[in-house]
Amino acid sequence: MPLRITTLAERPEFAGALWRMATSWPDFMLEDPIADLYYPVCHEIYPEYVLVADDDADPGTLVARALSVPFHWASAIGGASDGASDGAFDGNGLPDDGWDGAVRRGWLARARGRSLNRVSAVEITVRPDRQGGGLSARMLAAMRTNAARLGFTELLAPVRPTQKHLEPRTPMKEYAFRTRDDGLPYDPWLRVHVRAGGQILKVARRSMTIAGTLDEWRRWTGLPFDAPGAVEVPNALVPVHVDLAQDHAVYVEPNVWVRHPLPPTG
Numbered sequence: 001m002p003l004r005i006t007t008l009a010e011r012p013e014f015a016g017a018l019w020r021m022a023t024s025w026p027d028f029m030l031e032d033p034i035a036d037l038y039y040p041v042c043h044e045i046y047p048e049y050v051l052v053a054d055d056d057a058d059p060g061t062l063v064a065r066a067l068s069v070p071f072h073w074a075s076a077i078g079g080a081s082d083g084a085s086d087g088a089f090d091g092n093g094l095p096d097d098g099w100d101g102a103v104r105r106g107w108l109a110r111a112r113g114r115s116l117n118r119v120s121a122v123e124i125t126v127r128p129d130r131q132g133g134g135l136s137a138r139m140l141a142a143m144r145t146n147a148a149r150l151g152f153t154e155l156l157a158p159v160r161p162t163q164k165h166l167e168p169r170t171p172m173k174e175y176a177f178r179t180r181d182d183g184l185p186y187d188p189w190l191r192v193h194v195r196a197g198g199q200i201l202k203v204a205r206r207s208m209t210i211a212g213t214l215d216e217w218r219r220w221t222g223l224p225f226d227a228p229g230a231v232e233v234p235n236a237l238v239p240v241h242v243d244l245a246q247d248h249a250v251y252v253e254p255n256v257w258v259r260h261p262l263p264p265t266g
């Protein structure tokens, strides 16, 4: 079935369809406040960085989307990084605040008129009824090609490993670098990135932070949230920290920084 993948700039009529597409994201993952700096405005501000896909089975109906964000990054330790404290950078120059940091730096760069010298993946989402058919690799390839077309020499990705939720107590630094006998990553989504040419660099230890009152967490998950401490939540990559006395809970999601070097476009 021929698949059409274009930017939203090429097909702006898909702007509304972007958020109507069914997805398998767990509800609590939609509650990161930093997302407000990207999703409500991405069709206006970042249409060249939003990829939409449909096919001949149902032209005009989205089967997948791939979102990215350009940002400013002064990578030297102690450099003038937009909005990031020096402590956000470690020895190899990649920030621990992964996804949140990329979106926030993109926003700050625009507000301050700084150059957009890096690009990060934000998400690749395949419609649930079309998952398992290899579409994700095609969307990732298209995201890489698009970043190269826009003049970037690498695509950064704070990757959310898709099977990590099955072992939430395992430290991400152990999971991220686990390989199969063939040398490829154990996690299927990291595998897709590595097959595409990505290099797994490090764990972004606090890539997304989602805080809520206990009532909000109950609404987002359907769980009682009546026990303190580290609570396992379905589809969360690590446990959620629950404080009954303060009536709140906080989820700090680690992701995995993957760097995709990009060939120059002719």
Ligand SMILES: CC(C)(COP(=O)(O)OP(=O)(O)OC[C@H]1O[C@@H](n2cnc3c(N)ncnc32)[C@H](O)[C@@H]1OP(=O)(O)O)[C@@H](O)C(=O)NCCC(=O)NCCS
Pocket: 024, 025, 122, 123, 124, 125, 126, 127, 130, 131, 132, 133, 134, 135, 136, 137, 159, 160, 162, 163, 188, 189, 191, 192
């Ligand atoms: C992650 C996602 C994009 C993958 O898309 P997909 O089209 O279903 O995946 P593919 O068919 O291309 O398969 C990719 C790999 O995952 C594996 N895979 C797919 N579904 C799987 C499942 N339910 N369990 C285990 N592995 C699975 C495939 O076998 C393949 O790995 P392999 O070829 O090395 O064996 C899709 O599941 C999705 O949209 N999930 C929700 C959003 C999300 O988590 N996005 C990623 C973070 S940004």
